[in-house]
Amino acid sequence: MWKQFKKLISLNKGDFILTVSLTAGIFLLTQIIIAVVMVAAKPEEGIQVSGMILVFSSVIMMLVLTLSGLLVNYPQAIQFGCTRRRGLLLNAGLMGAEYLATVALVAAGTLIEQHLCPPFWKALTGRSVDLVFFLDGIQPPWWLVLVAPLGGVALGLFISAVIFRFGRVGGWTLYAIWMAVMLGQSFLPWAEHWWTAPWLYPAVWVLVLAGTVWSVWTLLRVTVKA
Numbered sequence: 001m002w003k004q005f006k007k008l009i010s011l012n013k014g015d016f017i018l019t020v021s022l023t024a025g026i027f028l029l030t031q032i033i034i035a036v037v038m039v040a041a042k043p044e045e046g047i048q049v050s051g052m053i054l055v056f057s058s059v060i061m062m063l064v065l066t067l068s069g070l071l072v073n074y075p076q077a078i079q080f081g082c083t084r085r086r087g088l089l090l091n092a093g094l095m096g097a098e099y100l101a102t103v104a105l106v107a108a109g110t111l112i113e114q115h116l117c118p119p120f121w122k123a124l125t126g127r128s129v130d131l132v133f134f135l136d137g138i139q140p141p142w143w144l145v146l147v148a149p150l151g152g153v154a155l156g157l158f159i160s161a162v163i164f165r166f167g168r169v170g171g172w173t174l175y176a177i178w179m180a181v182m183l184g185q186s187f188l189p190w191a192e193h194w195w196t197a198p199w200l201y202p203a204v205w206v207l208v209l210a211g212t213v214w215s216v217w218t219l220l221r222v223t224v225k226a
Helices: 002-011 013-041 050-079 084-115 117-125 142-166 168-187 200-219
Strands: none
Touching: 002 013, 002 050, 002 084, 013 050, 013 084, 013 117, 050 084, 050 142, 084 117, 084 142, 084 200, 142 168, 142 200
16 A cells, blocks of 8 residues: 555655645745835835735645545546545545645745744845834734645545535535625625634534545445546
8 A cells, every 4th residue: 555655646746846836936926025015115014924825825725636636536546446445545645745745835934934034024125123013913823824724625525525426516516505605695694703703613613524524434435437
């Protein structure tokens, strides 16, 4: 199984290169924009936004990588003689490696912005006093750096299970629900700050756990077409 896992990593090395390239590109683009503002406007205040941007992008990247692994690699593994359990374990190992790489890159970008960028920004403004940073709360807590990519994995796992179980109808149903929520949330009877409700986060954890268990159970039992 170890040989199969190393082969799977080798076959998907392009995913790792893409992850590094996208993360570095997002970070550099953000810093270039901030540097231009510092040179042109010479403000007395600064803002550290790369951390939250990278956290959000890590969710999207892990979602795409998980969908790619389960919708492409998983059927291929079964086609070449792997059992469902072994194929799912191999893909879980791949997603774990991609998760570690993503978290390491997001953490590195966040630390660089917090500790190395402020002196550089100060030099660009030509001021002798340190910059005052507003919106300190926009810096992501470390637990979010670790947990956010797992949300992308869980969502990718659920979407893949729905597609394997219900086919295109399941995929289009999920898309319709997503669009209905995005376009119709302003018409729903929710308070303006409903996301701060104390029941929300426990409910989300329960739904994520239940969805993950159902997804794994489904992937181990449905007919997978190569």
